[in-house]
Amino acid sequence: MFGLAMRSLRKRAGAFGASFLSMFLGATILMAFASMLDTATGDGVTGTARETLVTMASVVGGWGLILVVFAVTSTLTLSVRQRAAEMALLKSVGATPAQIGRMIVGEAAGVAVAAGLLAIVPAALAGRGIVGLLHDTGQVPADVPHAFGPIAVSMGLGITFVSATAAALITARRAARVRVAESMADAAAEKTRLSRKRIAGGALCLLLATYAAVLTCTLMKGKGTDAMASAGQADIAAAIGFAFLAPAIIRGVTALLAAPLRAFGAAGDLAVTTLRRRTGAMSAAVTPIILFTGTAVGTLYLQATENAATDAAGLSKTADQKGVETLNLVVIGMVVVFTAIMLVNTLLAATAHRRREFAQARLTGATPGQVLGTVALESAVLTVIGVACGTVASVFTIVPFGIARMDSPTPDGSVWIFIGVVALAVVLTGATTLGSARRAVRVPAVEAVAA
Template sequence: MATTARAFQPTLLMIAWHSLRRRAGAFVASFLAMFLGATILMAFASMLDTASAGDATGEARNTLVTMATVVGGWGLLLVVFAVTSTLTLSVRQRGAEMALLKSVGATPGQLGRMIVGEAAGVAVVAALLAVPPAMLVGRGLLGLLHGTGQVPDGVGYAFGPVAPVMGLGITFASATAAALITARRATRVRVTESLAAAETDTVRMSRKRMVGAGLALALGLNLAVVTATVMRGKGSDAMATAGQADICAALGLALLAPVIIRWATGLLAVPLRALGVTGELAISNLRRRTARMASIVTPITLFTGIGVGTLYLQHTENAAMDAAGLAKTAEQKSIETLNFVVIGMIVLFTAIMLVNTLVAATADRRREFGQQRLAGATPAQVLGTVALESAVLTVVGVACGTVASLFTILPFAIARTGSAAPDGGPGTYLAVVALAAVLTGATAYGAARKAIRPAAVDAVAAS
């Protein structure tokens, strides 16, 4: 038996290489998440290298360390979440392949090593390639601090040893850990259950995921309460707790995305059916593909929740400063810079993550689209179905993100002004929502058009 297992190992390596070539879209999604994550991590970690180089002292050193720990710390959390999400999507797209390997004798341990080995290899390559852009982004961050007067122009940029060690180490560790979790979930299911799950993709949420969502939401609520009570009347210090509340809430709601999608689909079933064939197909796909649809809702939730929350937090802070007739101190300028850097980082990272995930998820539906066309659906109806799905996912993601943003906006407004009404007007919110909708709709439509280009018979036969 042991001899058979060892003999089967080279075959698994060949299958892994074939899968990498055949499902390049899914692996590219994971690679980009790791590459961008490593770039962000190393860019902010290089502020620690710069602070330790010797030229930065006093307030300048504190600013660099704060930039690295606060922004880099939350960036780390988002990166790990993104890597886990894309790796999970990649493995789920290979559910039938995993089931067939089990049926011909592959052990759970062999499949697990194959999945982890693929993820580890992609992580190392992604982190190494991220070094040059991380250095450029790091220099840009230092230039921003020079331009705002928070760090003297004489403080030079330094990269290493902290930045590359953190970038390589954390990217590799997060990818390996995510692959282990995903592999364990994929390999412990029986063959028949694996085939059914691969076909429907309606895997029930695990208890650990539910607990994680509950903890994240509880932490966000706790931070919101602390902001509105303990931090009330303490000026801009309330930003320290308020700014973290919407991140925790957004992560918690993102973890609950499969449940929320099922609930929203049931709620919208009647109006969607009124749209005819496209509506029926959209309802069917949303119900059968909740796990993959949830991977698309996640970046929309993070994008909306953290973007809206941080922007309105800064609007309220600026209005409070103006009302008091106070000039911004160096520390307050540093905080404002941090907030806008957070927004910029989140907007860029989650936008790319959204596009990345949508392209990978849609490209893998060629066979599904081909089957729908063979069953009588026209290309226009298939595209219309994708458009409706995108609309529903955008509504769900924006709604979850809006709820998450309130964990920051309302408590901070109470703490800073005594009123729950934030400053900034509706324009900021509408701009964030419009950008989320455009990114989701345009990407899904473009990826779907590309997926239906082959003839329906060829698409089904090739998958």
């Protein structure tokens, strides 16, 4: 089965593109920040410089790790779900559940190794850029060179490999246990019921976000920039919690918007049907929107509130405060780039896989314009859900930190911060989905169905 997995990777390289890109970017981020630990262990690196490097590696790298693992799991799950018919065919010719599981894990392991090795060079360059930023802001002496050594490589390759194989094991377990007839049914229509594991995961993340929010506005009140440590965790935990519960949220919103959507005619009716029947794939698409909106809005307004608190006190920024601001900007940059690429990557994979579905709709009478209209409406609903959930997630950071630093739940910062984040989410989602769908409908319907 391992040989079959390797042949599958060679023959169907495009199908693994989404998983590969997630692992590649994840390994790049992990190794870049892990190299701060290599740099901190260098000769002559002591005191504040060492503390800054270790803090950046642990805080940014730690939350980056969570985002990476979640992204890899999402893309692998989507990839396996899209291959339900293939899994059913293998079972029908005698493949055992254990063999199916080994094939899926083997594919994930092969992609993880390739992605991790190819990420070494860009990770080293990114790590050097981060140290250069620390040099420019005076947080690390200019004579401290960037080091990219065994800590960065081992953490990047190890974590990428372990997270990919673990996600594959979880995904393969369900795929292998389902009977052939059920696999065929899953290939045609997804189960819409939210699993107990997703409910438990979502509840746990939301509880952690609530705990961090309460901690920030109680015990951390009056502690200055130290409140950022707990406040900054809350929006990420809340965003992941909403992502876990995304299938149920999508079903609820679709029920509320069913009548307005059907007012758009055939395209609206198709959109409602798809949103109801394919909540698994739709939740994978909405996840990066939630993460992007929640983390970007929360961190940007957190830093704006901190700047306002410093100005209100009539103080000039200390070296530590400049360091915290730099750290936050790095977090924002990392999140924006990673989740934006994850968003584009996931939507491309999800939409491209629907080429056969689009062709079947056209053969039953739908025009290309109606198919594109359906995709546009689906994209609009997913954007609304993602932005709304992400905005609520950001509140877990913004309000508690405002209370802790300014005795006010109202955040500082221009409304244009929020508008800018939302506009970017809308553009990325709409352009990616419609662009991919437009390419799909250009293929003759008969040819697409036969493919």
